[in-house]
Amino acid sequence: MFLRRFAGPLLAQVKETTGIVGLEVVPNAREVLISLYNKTLNEIKIIPENVPYRRHVEAFTNHRMKVCREEEDWETIEKRIACGQVEELIEDAESELQLIPKMAEWKPWEVPDDYHCEIIEDNSPVPKHVPHHLSRPVPEGFEYLKTKFVPDESKAESS
Numbered sequence: 001m002f003l004r005r006f007a008g009p010l011l012a013q014v015k016e017t018t019g020i021v022g023l024e025v026v027p028n029a030r031e032v033l034i035s036l037y038n039k040t041l042n043e044i045k046i047i048p049e050n051v052p053y054r055r056h057v058e059a060f061t062n063h064r065m066k067v068c069r070e071e072e073d074w075e076t077i078e079k080r081i082a083c084g085q086v087e088e089l090i091e092d093a094e095s096e097l098q099l100i101p102k103m104a105e106w107k108p109w110e111v112p113d114d115y116h117c118e119i120i121e122d123n124s125p126v127p128k129h130v131p132h133h134l135s136r137p138v139p140e141g142f143e144y145l146k147t148k149f150v151p152d153e154s155k156a157e158s159s
Contacts, residue, residue: 015074018087029086030068030077036093037065043100051109057096059141064089066140082139 015025026032040061047054067080074086083089126132 013073013075018085020085020087023085023087023091026087026090029074029090030072032090033068033077033086033093034065036090036097037061037068040093040096040100041065043097046100046104048109053103053109057100060139061093061096063139063141 015027018025041058044054044057044061047057064081067077071077071080077089078085081089083092
């Protein structure tokens with residue numbers, strides 16, 4: 001009784017399962033994430049500074065790193081980042097580390113001068129049966145995306 005009442009809040013909750021087949025619990029997920037985010041920030045330096053891919057990777061990695069450094073508890077990290085379980089975040093970070101050298105090789109930001117891209121504009125209204133999803137709050141460091149890419153909710157309701 002005494003231990004449960006007074007020491008309970010001090011003891012971190014142990015995660016027993018992810019609930020996802022094939023995805024094992026990582027007991028030291030916070031430390032693993034911080035290590036992966038440090039590696040990502042070092043690896044992304046091979047991409048030129050002016051490339052949007054690098055800016056986006058640095059922005060979300062810095063945001064996630066900040067959360068992991070500020071929080072000790074895996075539940076709080078998951079809630080604040082809001083992109084799945086810490087084990088999924090580890091998989092995402094590992095995948096990003098694999099993608100960076102490929103992006104550096106492919107250089108998708110370098111478009112040849114003779115490349116022609118047909119632009120098709122379709123301003124027809126979204127059908128009524130298509131659900132309009134409300135966007136999540138924009139994480140710190142990504143405010144510039146809100147003005148560019150988040151649709152105006154008032155326009156979506158009127159159509």
